[in-house]
Amino acid sequence: MKPRYALIVVWLVAGAVLLAGCVGPARTTGRYVGKATRTANDAISALQTAALAVHTSERGRMLSPYLNVVLTQAESDFNSVQQTFDSIQPPDTREADAIRDRLDKILTDGSDVLGQLRILARRGDQVKMVAQARSIPELVDKLDRFVTEVSG
Amino acid sequence: MSDQPAGRVLDLNLHLLDRQVVDTEGLLVCKVDDLELEPGENGALYVTAILVGPRALGSRIGGRLGRWIMSIASRQATTPPPRIDMSRVRAIASAVTLDAHRADLGVAPLDDWVDRHIISRIPGSRHESE
Amino acid sequence: MKNLFAITLGILTAIGGFVDIGDLVTNGLVGARFGLSLVWATLVGLIGICLYAEMSGRVAAVSGRATFDLVRERLGPRAGLANLVASFLVTGLTFTAEIGGIALSLELASSVNYLLWVPLAALLLWFTLWRVKFTALENGSGLLGLALVVFGVALWQLHPDFGSLAHQVVHPHKPAGEGTLTYFYYAIALFGAAMTPYEVFFFSSGGVEEHWSRKDLFTARLNVFVGFPLGAALSICIAAVAALVLKPASISVDNLGQVALPVAVALGKLGLAVAILGFVAATFGAALETGLSCGYSVAQYFGWQWGKFVRPREAARFHLVVLLSLILATGVVLTTIDPVTVTEYSVVFSAIALPLTYFPILVISNDRDYMGDHVNGRLTNALSSVFLVIIVVAAVAAIPLMLLTKAGQ
Numbered sequence: 077m078k079p080r081y082a083l084i085v086v087w088l089v090a091g092a093v094l095l096a097g098c099v100g101p102a103r104t105t106g107r108y109v110g111k112a113t114r115t116a117n118d119a120i121s122a123l124q125t126a127a128l129a130v131h132t133s134e135r136g137r138m139l140s141p142y143l144n145v146v147l148t149q150a151e152s153d154f155n156s157v158q159q160t161f162d163s164i165q166p167p168d169t170r171e172a173d174a175i176r177d178r179l180d181k182i183l184t185d186g187s188d189v190l191g192q193l194r195i196l197a198r199r200g201d202q203v204k205m206v207a208q209a210r211s212i213p214e215l216v217d218k219l220d221r222f223v224t225e226v227s228g
Numbered sequence: 229m230s231d232q233p234a235g236r237v238l239d240l241n242l243h244l245l246d247r248q249v250v251d252t253e254g255l256l257v258c259k260v261d262d263l264e265l266e267p268g269e270n271g272a273l274y275v276t277a278i279l280v281g282p283r284a285l286g287s288r289i290g291g292r293l294g295r296w297i298m299s300i301a302s303r304q305a306t307t308p309p310p311r312i313d314m315s316r317v318r319a320i321a322s323a324v325t326l327d328a329h330r331a332d333l334g335v336a337p338l339d340d341w342v343d344r345h346i347i348s349r350i351p352g353s354r355h356e357s358e
Numbered sequence: 359m360k361n362l363f364a365i366t367l368g369i370l371t372a373i374g375g376f377v378d379i380g381d382l383v384t385n386g387l388v389g390a391r392f393g394l395s396l397v398w399a400t401l402v403g404l405i406g407i408c409l410y411a412e413m414s415g416r417v418a419a420v421s422g423r424a425t426f427d428l429v430r431e432r433l434g435p436r437a438g439l440a441n442l443v444a445s446f447l448v449t450g451l452t453f454t455a456e457i458g459g460i461a462l463s464l465e466l467a468s469s470v471n472y473l474l475w476v477p478l479a480a481l482l483l484w485f486t487l488w489r490v491k492f493t494a495l496e497n498g499s500g501l502l503g504l505a506l507v508v509f510g511v512a513l514w515q516l517h518p519d520f521g522s523l524a525h526q527v528v529h530p531h532k533p534a535g536e537g538t539l540t541y542f543y544y545a546i547a548l549f550g551a552a553m554t555p556y557e558v559f560f561f562s563s564g565g566v567e568e569h570w571s572r573k574d575l576f577t578a579r580l581n582v583f584v585g586f587p588l589g590a591a592l593s594i595c596i597a598a599v600a601a602l603v604l605k606p607a608s609i610s611v612d613n614l615g616q617v618a619l620p621v622a623v624a625l626g627k628l629g630l631a632v633a634i635l636g637f638v639a640a641t642f643g644a645a646l647e648t649g650l651s652c653g654y655s656v657a658q659y660f661g662w663q664w665g666k667f668v669r670p671r672e673a674a675r676f677h678l679v680v681l682l683s684l685i686l687a688t689g690v691v692l693t694t695i696d697p698v699t700v701t702e703y704s705v706v707f708s709a710i711a712l713p714l715t716y717f718p719i720l721v722i723s724n725d726r727d728y729m730g731d732h733v734n735g736r737l738t739n740a741l742s743s744v745f746l747v748i749i750v751v752a753a754v755a756a757i758p759l760m761l762l763t764k765a766g767q
Contacts, residue, residue, distance in 0.1 A: 089710075092757045093703065114767070121610045128607055128619060137626035141469035142634065146615045153612060216608075246431045246438070248423070248661055255672070259430065259661030288435050322421055322728050330663075336675075339662065343674035352489050353670040 108164070108172050109226055112179055115161040116219045122154040123186055123212050123219075126193055130209040133202065140200065147197050151190040158183045175226055182218050189215065240275070245288075248323045249278065249312070251330040258335055260324060261285040264311060278312040278324070280335045310335040368577055371500030372585020373592065378644030379459030379614075380452070380551040380705040381593045382637065383698055386617035388544050389600030390610055392533055394526035397594055399545040403552025404590040406745045408582050410716055413723040413734065413742070414558045415578040418565030421728040425562040427658040428728065429718040441714050442659045446652060448704070448711040449556045453648035454687040455704045457483070458697025459641035462614045467634050473694065480688040483645055487680055492567045492666045499643025505636030509595040512624035512633075516602050523598060543759040543766050546752050547702070550709030552590065553749075556651040558719060563654040567667050575732075599624065613698055649687075653680035702765065710756045712749045720746060 129146045132138050161179065166172040189211055196205040240263060249257040262284035264277040283305070286297035312335060318327040326333070347353050388396050414425045421428075426445070430438035460479040461472040468475075486495060532541045565578060600611065603620035611617060614637065622630040650666075657664035657676040664676040691697060720742050724734050734742070760766075 088757065092761050117608070118610070120608050121612075124607045124609045125616055125619070128603075128609065128623070132619070132622050135626075137622050137630070139622075139627050139630055142466050142615065142618070142622070142630060144469040145466050146619065149613045149615055246435060248427060248431075255668070256661060256663040261435075285435060289439060290436065293439075322423070336662075339675050342678050343671050347670055347674040347677055350488070350670070 105167050105169055105172050108166055109175065111161065111164055112175050113223050113227055115157055115183075116179060116223050118157040119154055119183060119186060120216050120219050122150045122157065122190065123216050126150040126190055127209055127212040127216075130193065130197075130205055133197075134206050140197070143197050144194075147190070147194045151187075151194050154183075154190050155187055158187060179222060182215060182222065186215050186219075243320060244275070244324070247320075249280075250323045250325050251333070252318070252325070252327050253329065255330045257326065257330050257333060258310075259285075262288055275314055277314055278317070280310040280312065283309045307337065310337070365577055365580055367497055367501075368581040369585040369588070370504055371497055372581045373500070373504060373588040375496070375500045375503060375640075375643055375647070376586055376589020377503065377506055377592050377596075377640045378452075378554070379455050379641050379697075379701050380554060380708070382459070382596065382617055382640065383611070383614065383701045384544075384547050384551040384705055385593045385597040386600045386604075387611040387702075388548060389597030390604035390616075392536065392541065392544065393601040393605055394523055394594075394598060395530040395532060396541070396545055396548055397527045397597065398530050399548040400552055400590055400593055400597075402748065403549045404587060405741075406549075406749070407553045407557060408586050409738065409742050409745060410553075410558050410719055411561050411586065412579055412582045413719050413738070414562035415565050415570075415582060416575060416732055417719070417723055417728065418562040419570040419572060419575050419578055420730060420732045422566065422571075423728065424559070424566045424654065424658055425719050425722060426559050426655050428722045430659050432721050432725065433718055438659060441718065442655055444711050444714050445555055445559070445655050448707050449559075449648055449651050449655065450683055450687060451700065451704045451707055452554060452556060453645065453652060453683060454690045455697060455701040456641050456645035456648055457687050458691045458700055459614070460638065460645055461691065462697055463634060463637035463641055466615055466618065466637065472697070473692065476688060476691050479642075479645075480684060483642070483649060484681065484684055486646060487649055487666075487684070488670065488677070492564070495646055496564065496643075499639055499646060502639030503636060503643055505632050505639060506592050506596075508621055508625065508629050508632040508636060509592060509599055512599050512621045512629060513595045513602070515624040516599065516620075518598070518602055523601075526601075537763065539759055540763045540766055542755070543706075543763045546709045546756050546759065547705045547766070549752055550705040550707070550712070550756075552593070553712060554705070554708045555711050555715040556648050558715065559654060560647045560651045563650070563658075563665070567665050569667070572732075649680055649684055652683035653677070706756055706760060706765075710753045713746070713753050716749055717746065 126147055129138065129143055129150070133143055158180075161183070166176050189208060192208050193205055196208060244263065245260055247260045249260060251257050258280045260278050261281060262279040263275050264279055265273045266276045268274045282301035283298050286294045286301060288294070289297065310333075312326065312333060316326050316328050317324060319325040330336075385400070417423065417425050417428070426442075429441055433441065457476065457479060458472070460483075461475040464470070464475040464479065465472040490498075532538060561582075565574070568574075570578060596617065599620035600617065603623050604611065604616065609616060609619075618630060618633045618637070621633040653676045654664055656662075656679045657673070660675075662675045663673040665673060670677050690700075720734075720739075723729060724739065726733055
């Protein structure tokens with residue numbers, strides 16, 4: 077195989093890897109809605125993971141080191157999803173701004189809940205943790221409705 | 229006296245080049261990286277030696293990469309390119325078997341260097357784990 | 359009786375050794391997102407690896423040489439070098455993913471951050487590679503990896519409608535809301551996870567390490583045709599429990615912890631502990647295999663003495679390559695790059711490298727010079743050729759799909 081072709085293949089592969097990881101700006105409202113929807117779905121996933129973990133713990137089926145890791149990971153996933161979304165430049169329309177505000181509000185609430193869960197789990201406070209987790213279904217519901225309404 | 233075992237006619241590509249070279253105990257020595265050919269009395273070419281090492285391999289890889297390998301190897305070399313005389317070859321089958329011991333051949337200066345300076349300094353290197 | 363024990367051991371080892379971090383993550387991810395509609399890709403991959411592992415094991419038993427050993431002889435030094443570079447890079451990437459996997463699994467067991475486990479894992483790997491007997495290494499990690507059977511138990515405990523599960527498998531239906539391109543991207547990922555290149559090179563090198571001869575052909579085949587399918591069944595169980603527990607909750611898998619969650623839900627503390635043990639064993643075993651494979655491929659190309667069946671001093675360059683690969687892979691993990699991301703890329707790149715690694719095996723196992731009477735039969739050749747086409751299609755489609763779907767988003 078000629079070295080030149082090999083080099084081309086290497087560049088193609090490197091380019092593919094880099095492009096696959098990119099998050100660009102959203103130039104149209106449609107694209108922005110797409111990114112917002114994806115963010116909301118990722119947020120739902122993290123919240124549901126935490127909820128399932130806490131519920132399983134309530135049933136006495138969890139090991140605490142594992143629980144800690146799962147909740148910590150859910151929180152950090154959630155936060156990074158929120159950070160990524162906040163860093164995207166929204167298109168200059170009122171609609172985009174409204175979407176951003178609405179999603180951000182729910183995300184901030186979610187971030188608080190997950191942070192609390194992580195702390196309570198590490199403290200071993202099962203009762204408070206379960207109580208805190210009860211606010212997750214409502215948040216998930218808000219995110220679900222957001223996705224439905226925003227995607228039209 | 230012919231330097232080839234029994235004066236066989238071989239398709240070098242098919243039967244000799246890039247074959248594993250094995251010593252008399254069955255230990256792996258090297259690959260046939262290249263061959264030294266010399267014309268005999270009747271004008272036919274005889275294989276006189278197996279050439280080993282990056283200089284030999286580089287010339288067969290060819291192209292810019294091969295030349296680059298050869299130039300680095302030549303600059304670093306302190307000994308002439310390792311060669312195994314064909315008189316030491318006992319059999320040519322799926323591997324090329326020699327009638328010498330690997331330690332007597334001196335074709336793997338890098339291996340000896342790595343052994344002396346790195347591997348032998350790690351505890352437990354004298355014992356086989358099998 | 360002793361024979362039966364040896365055979366059973368081999369099969370058990372093959373089952374436990376089939377699942378590595380790539381299978382854990384990819385099957386969990388796909389199950390949670392696509393249900394069982396991509397199981398066909400795992401099954402196709404299974405047939406492929408059975409075919410090619412049998413060939414490479416046969417090559418080892420009959421010729422006493424490992425397959426990569428023979429790649430340069432049959433393809434020449436240039437093509438052989440291209441093959442070596444591609445195989446080494448993909449195996450090295452997989453090695454990195456496995457080391458990350460060990461650390462993540464230990465984190466799940468201890469809640470101590472995975473980065474702190476990396477140096478310890480690397481040291482333990484090095485010690486095992488250096489001092490532990492090859493057979494002990496293989497059997498130990500394979501048997502402990504059997505702990506992953508807990509996923510089958512969890513599936514049973516969840517009392518699924520097996521009929522509807524079977525229907526999903528046999529009538530694959532891309533879920534609504536998922537793109538066709540993404541669907542096929544993950545098919546390729548599952549394919550790459552089932553057919554990782556290092557497995558066949560390791561299988562044949564391992565055969566030489568264990569001094570296989572013609573007598574061992576039957577055992578080798580049993581390992582492949584019983585062990586690997588059971589191993590694939592484990593992979594499918596991992597996908598199935600994810601489909602049953604995570605998918606309805608809209609949970610998408612992006613870390614290793616989520617893969618074990620269904621087991622906790624179904625079986626509780628004991629099941630969870632066993633699952634985590636399985637994770638540690640499977641990733642550790644796979645790390646040993648990929649580490650050795652890095653050494654095997656380089657040493658076998660250059661004709662250096664290789665293997666654990668000789669004293670390290672007799673195979674100095676081989677051990678140096680293994681050590682350097684370990685250091686490099688560990689270094690990459692310590693850059694805090696997400697191990698799950700590395701894993702996801704490693705399975706796709708495995709799929710891309712497949713034609714390079716599988717084509718020589720087909721050529722060599724047809725060569726009477728090495729194989730004598732044990733060359734491929736017509737059926738084997740027919741099936742393998744079909745698979746070669748599938749492999750090439752998957753390899754060629756992988757990069758465009760990666761670009762178009764942004765690595766499966």
